[in-house]
Amino acid sequence: MSIEYSQLSIPKLGTKTVQNAEEEKAIDREWYNNPGQFPKPSAVVTILRGDVKPWSEEWKWFFGAVALVLGIIVAAKMKKKRKKKGVVDRCKLCGRRGELQRSHFLPAALYGMILRQGGAEGNPMVVTREITVQTSRQFWAHLLCGECEGRFNMNGEGYALARVHNADRFPLLDLLNVAMPLQATRELALYSGSDIGIDVDQLAYFAMSIFWRASVHRWTSASGGQIWNPLGNYEEPVRRYLLGETPFPNEMVLVITVCTDFESQSSVLSPAIVRGDRIDGMGLIARGIQFRLYTGPDIPEALRRVCCVRSERRIILVGDCRRISLQAFANLHANRQP
Numbered sequence: 001m002s003i004e005y006s007q008l009s010i011p012k013l014g015t016k017t018v019q020n021a022e023e024e025k026a027i028d029r030e031w032y033n034n035p036g037q038f039p040k041p042s043a044v045v046t047i048l049r050g051d052v053k054p055w056s057e058e059w060k061w062f063f064g065a066v067a068l069v070l071g072i073i074v075a076a077k078m079k080k081k082r083k084k085k086g087v088v089d090r091c092k093l094c095g096r097r098g099e100l101q102r103s104h105f106l107p108a109a110l111y112g113m114i115l116r117q118g119g120a121e122g123n124p125m126v127v128t129r130e131i132t133v134q135t136s137r138q139f140w141a142h143l144l145c146g147e148c149e150g151r152f153n154m155n156g157e158g159y160a161l162a163r164v165h166n167a168d169r170f171p172l173l174d175l176l177n178v179a180m181p182l183q184a185t186r187e188l189a190l191y192s193g194s195d196i197g198i199d200v201d202q203l204a205y206f207a208m209s210i211f212w213r214a215s216v217h218r219w220t221s222a223s224g225g226q227i228w229n230p231l232g233n234y235e236e237p238v239r240r241y242l243l244g245e246t247p248f249p250n251e252m253v254l255v256i257t258v259c260t261d262f263e264s265q266s267s268v269l270s271p272a273i274v275r276g277d278r279i280d281g282m283g284l285i286a287r288g289i290q291f292r293l294y295t296g297p298d299i300p301e302a303l304r305r306v307c308c309v310r311s312e313r314r315i316i317l318v319g320d321c322r323r324i325s326l327q328a329f330a331n332l333h334a335n336r337q338p
């Protein structure tokens with residue numbers, strides 16, 4: 001075989017002069033045979049196969065899209081699972097560790113009623129020391145387990161919310177208006193809740209659950225409001241009462257007044273100090289039902305007699321609550337933090 005080329009440029013080895021056929025063969029093992037049979041560079045292979053792409057090349061967009069969709073589905077499922085799992089911590093009411101619910105400070109249904117009535121124009125939904133909250137559901141926290149949320153709902157919330165002023169009717173006042181009061185003055189009427197068939201225990205439980213919620217957690221909203229009204233030494237007895245372990249706590253009086261004025265019927269007022277002649281209490285208004293809670297060993301007899309829990313006839317008052325509502329609003333505003 002004649003060697004018609006004597007010099008070959010071999011990049012790796014540099015310039016090499018091929019002396020004979022044997023040497024050429026030796027080089028061939030590693031590099032090439034002869035000028036007509038040079039191994040084809042990969043670029044040439046690609047060009048040759050340009051119109052006959054491998055199947056994986058043809059379907060790469062399809063597989064890419066399937067992978068993307070699967071990725072999105074898996075991510076969504078994991079997020080849902082995380083959300084479902086929620087926060088695991090100790091329930092503030094029962095003390096058991098478990099998944100905590102997203103608890104609202106006040107039942108969301110109360111806000112819904114205000115919205116149905118035509119918005120909150122002029123009628124604050126929730127007044128705190130810092131702000132008047134016009135938007136719904138701002139105050140929430142991981143506070144209670146599912147069982148305790150259910151307990152609140154079963155033992156008072158469901159019953160009370162079906163009897164507050166619901167934008168169309170005021171079922172509790174309707175019931176009282178057709179009943180005979182035990183006593184009545186121009187300003188105030190006293191009714192026996194038990195005689196009329198009102199489940200006063202449910203109303204009391206509802207109010208106590210809100211007073212307790214205001215005590216056990218500092219509720220803050222994104223807009224800077226805060227609700228926190230500590231019950232001090234009474235927090236623990238109230239917790240046990242709400243759990244059903246003990247009766248209504250000692251040294252506590254709860255007074256229910258069903259409001260005849262529009263302002264109280266259309267407002268939700270978070271717990272606030274209510275100044276009294278001899279003793280201060282804590283007030284709360286849920287669309288026409290005003291609750292006042294007094295604590296301590298020195299509660300005047302006049303208030304004890306109208307306690308909805310302790311009075312024999314399960315007293316419920318009916319009257320114009322504007323004075324107390326406005327006073328409570330005023331106190332909240334006066335206590336505003338700088």
Ligand SMILES: [Zn+2]
Nearest residue numbers: 091094145148
């Ligand atoms: Zn619990």
